[in-house]
Amino acid sequence: MASTAHWWLEVALRLVVILGFFLVVPLLVGQMEHKAMAHMQGRLGPMRAGGFHGWAQLIADGVKFAQKESVVPADADRLVFQLAPAVALLPYLVALVVVPIGPGTQVGVALDLGLFFVLAVMGVGVLGTLMGGWASANKYSLLGGIRTAAQLMAYELPMLLSAASVGMAAGTLSLGAIVDKWQWWWLPWQLIGAFVFFVSGLAELQRPPFDMPVADSEIIFGAYTEYTGLRFAFFLLAEYAGIVLLCLLTSVLFLGGWHGPFSAHLGWLWTVLKTLALAFVVIWLRVSYPRLREDQLQRFAWTALIPLALAQLAITGVVRVL
Amino acid sequence: MGLGGTGGTTYYSAYSIVGMLLLLGVAFVTVSFAANSLLAPARPTPEKLLTYECGVDPVGEGWAHTHVRYYVYAFLYVIFAVDAVYLFPWATVFAAPGFGVTTLVEMFVFIGFLAVGILYAYKKGVLTWL
Numbered sequence: 001m002a003s004t005a006h007w008w009l010e011v012a013l014r015l016v017v018i019l020g021f022f023l024v025v026p027l028l029v030g031q032m033e034h035k036a037m038a039h040m041q042g043r044l045g046p047m048r049a050g051g052f053h054g055w056a057q058l059i060a061d062g063v064k065f066a067q068k069e070s071v072v073p074a075d076a077d078r079l080v081f082q083l084a085p086a087v088a089l090l091p092y093l094v095a096l097v098v099v100p101i102g103p104g105t106q107v108g109v110a111l112d113l114g115l116f117f118v119l120a121v122m123g124v125g126v127l128g129t130l131m132g133g134w135a136s137a138n139k140y141s142l143l144g145g146i147r148t149a150a151q152l153m154a155y156e157l158p159m160l161l162s163a164a165s166v167g168m169a170a171g172t173l174s175l176g177a178i179v180d181k182w183q184w185w186w187l188p189w190q191l192i193g194a195f196v197f198f199v200s201g202l203a204e205l206q207r208p209p210f211d212m213p214v215a216d217s218e219i220i221f222g223a224y225t226e227y228t229g230l231r232f233a234f235f236l237l238a239e240y241a242g243i244v245l246l247c248l249l250t251s252v253l254f255l256g257g258w259h260g261p262f263s264a265h266l267g268w269l270w271t272v273l274k275t276l277a278l279a280f281v282v283i284w285l286r287v288s289y290p291r292l293r294e295d296q297l298q299r300f301a302w303t304a305l306i307p308l309a310l311a312q313l314a315i316t317g318v319v320r321v322l
Numbered sequence: 323m324g325l326g327g328t329g330g331t332t333y334y335s336a337y338s339i340v341g342m343l344l345l346l347g348v349a350f351v352t353v354s355f356a357a358n359s360l361l362a363p364a365r366p367t368p369e370k371l372l373t374y375e376c377g378v379d380p381v382g383e384g385w386a387h388t389h390v391r392y393y394v395y396a397f398l399y400v401i402f403a404v405d406a407v408y409l410f411p412w413a414t415v416f417a418a419p420g421f422g423v424t425t426l427v428e429m430f431v432f433i434g435f436l437a438v439g440i441l442y443a444y445k446k447g448v449l450t451w452l
Binding site: 011014015018019066067068069070071072073074075076086089090093094097098108109110111115116117134136137138139140141142143146150152153154156157160161164167168171172173220225226229230234294295298299302303306307310313314317318320321322 | 354373374380392418423430437
């Protein structure tokens with residue numbers, strides 16, 4: 001009986017930690033984005049809220065969003081419109097549960113199918129954008145939704161193929177076991193796969209240079225045009241939670257996750273550092289590259305990313321067997 | 323005690339933890355929306371509920387008919403995605419003892435099919451939008 005109570009307590013603790021991680025780390029990335037972009041563009045960025053370098057800006061934003069009126073346009077498909085932000089947000093929370101932060105038991109729950117599960121659940125998130133784009137009954141939203149759907153055709157396949165390459169290298173789909181087996185020479189071995197995975201992840205998250213579905217200067221904000229208040233904030237949170245998840249996955253699959261000096265004690269720190277470094281790259285790319293056109297992404301995916309991913313599969317197979 | 327495999331967590335209880343996290347997330351969203359509806363004002367006016375179209379009255383309806391030019395990509399995508407799913411179970415066993423070079427040759431046949439497919443689509447001009 002005591003062990004059952006212990007089990008429930010441990011599960012509850014893990015779930016609360018995951019929810020906390022999910023709510024806090026995206027804010028850190030958002031703050032990093034404010035500051036990194038400001039420095040790269042030679043401006044200050046938010047400096048007022050909270051006193052020291054505007055550290056409380058995102059909290060102030062959150063308070064503002066929570067107090068704003070939720071407007072549902074009269075022409076919109078009401079129920080779908082209202083559900084869309086939750087559908088966009090929740091998959092990123094659920095996916096976090098299988099990603100190992102440190103060695104051993106430092107993971108929400110170690111599923112044998114972890115890699116497959118993460119990819120499947122991440123794929124659900126885009127449905128929220130599609131729902132919002134259609135249900136808004138707005139021409140810009142519809143265009144944004146159609147662009148999102150087009151983007152889906154481009155990134156999903158190279159992402160699956162490059163992730164499968166890591167599964168082949170490790171001989172398992174459990175994320176914890178993949179990190180366990182990781183050796184430093186996997187870095188050059190899986191380099192092409194890492195590039196393909198990260199780039200397709202950027203396209204999935206609709207981050208620059210692949211932000212055509214939201215393209216604020218062309219189609220207002222795509223599928224999010226009609227959203228206000230908390231629902232809009234949830235779409236934004238979904239974007240940043242997506243960045244965190246993509247960077248976590250890239251570091252777990254390709255950069256060795258918790259491997260590093262003193263990994264027995266400081267493993268989780270290495271995972272977090274690698275994740276934040278990758279998040280910085282995501283922000284850096286936003287500042288550095290102009291937006292692509294949808295057909296350019298499509299061509300890039302089918303004539304560059306997919307052939308590269310297939311080549312990576314071949315390299316992985318040959319090295320593993322011979 | 324590790325969750326998943328050891329220490330009293332079985333296959334089903336591992337997935338039930340995933341389910342519990344989903345419920346926790348749903349609860350978080352519900353509570354947020356409830357708090358939002360308590361905190362936020364609600365003063366709808368006909369103008370406010372109008373579809374946004376750059377400040378002018380909307381023309382026609384939002385669900386406009388559009389020619390989806392990338393539908394050929396969608397066909398390609400479905401075909402390839404189904405193929406890609408088969409890779410995952412195979413990836414875990416292909417290097418196991420007793421398989422070795424045979425599976426490697428099979429892999430090249432598989433990748434070859436995919437590559438020829440893409441090459442064919444490319445030659446047919448399917449991979450150029452517009």
